Amino acid sequence: MLKKITTLFISFSVLLIVVACAGTSEQSLSSPASTTSRDLASFIPNVASHTCYDRNSEPYISVVDAHMHPRPFGGPAVPFAEMNDYFNNTGVRFAIYFGIGQVLEVDSTCTYYLDCPGTKALPSIKNDFANAMQYDIYRDTHENKDVHIVLSMSFPDLAHPEHVVELIHLYDKEFPGMFKWAGELNVIKQALLKNGHEPATIDSIDKWAGFMKILRERNIPVTLHSDLGNDKDPTKFVYLMKHILKQYPDNKIIWAHMGLSKELATMDPAIHIKIMKSALDENSNLMLDTSWRVLYDTYFFKPEVEKQYIAFFNEYSDRILNGTDFVASRSKTFEPRKRSCHLLQQPKALYLKVFLEH
Ligand SMILES: [Zn+2]
Helix, strand or coil, X not given: XXXXXXXXHHHCCCCCCCCCCCCCCHHHHCCCCCCCCCCHHHHCCCXXXXXXXXXXXXXXXXXXXXXXXXCCCCCCECCHHHHHHHHHXXXXXXXXECCCCEEECCCCCCCCHHHCCCCCEEECCHHHXXXXXXXXHXXXXXXXXXXEEEEEECCCCCCCHHHHHHHHXXXXXXXXXXXXXXXXXXXXXXXXXXXXXXXXXXXXXXXXHHHHHHHHHCCCCEEEEECCCCCCCCCCCHXXXXXXXXXXXXXXXXXXXXXXXXXXXXXXXXXXXHHHHHHXXXXXXXXXXXXXXXXXXXXXXXXXXXXXXXXXXXXXXXXXXXXXXXXXXXXXXXXXHHHHHHHHCCCCCCCCCCCCCC
């Protein structure tokens, strides 16, 4: 039965619609952080077993990880089956498997780009292919899957998009119908500048038209990492996302980390929230991604700041995707994963569900 249901899920074209069911109560804020007992079947809309999330009685830990990387920038990864056990153990039922678009040079022994400035970390198809092959083996050999995995293309070089369409066709040939998401793609990621990252420009964004058309036609959302700015100039790069949203109003676009980063750790949350609100209000195709523990460590952990974000998230609860941004390097074990789930799947008032569109 479960196999049948999982197959059913996989056969759908996937669209994430995030729904926080109505009603915010103080009681829910103090609910225990235990994991859900829901299985995949309970999320199929329009079937008898489908029930809406009840904030008053169910845990607030999300069943969705809309941003994780099953392979590291370099070096060995957590084995695929083990990674999926992590999800089972934390109650995650839906996971978007991003490649690491920017893999480190093959002859480098480095596993994390910040540890090796000067070593190139450039867009590549390697990671996506590894994920797809592992996933293919996994789906054929594991009977009791209770995690719905969505594969994501992370190879496009947004500063040099000339070959993206051609490569999507290569993916179609090698892995027909398997990639249903795009991202995380880097528009501007300041942390990677010392590893050869070239930010997109107004000119290169205009050249995305060909591949954005394919994503649109296939109803494939794209998650973009686009730093807002830095502590010196907090809105330095906002114009890039503005231009993207103006040029591609019919693509589903997710703004990773709400534009925050280690380089922008001191922004006034009221100003940040104002920018996010106006972007959401002006662009109905936009969603925000609250992943990465940097957001917790620099903003959400402060009660007075958390309060402001919880109010914002509740107001826009059907436009927020959460995730961990866990990078599954073999040097990590289940503990950090567990911790990042509990810390990052905040705010407490928010609960997200995934529905799949036929
Ligand atoms: Zn990420």
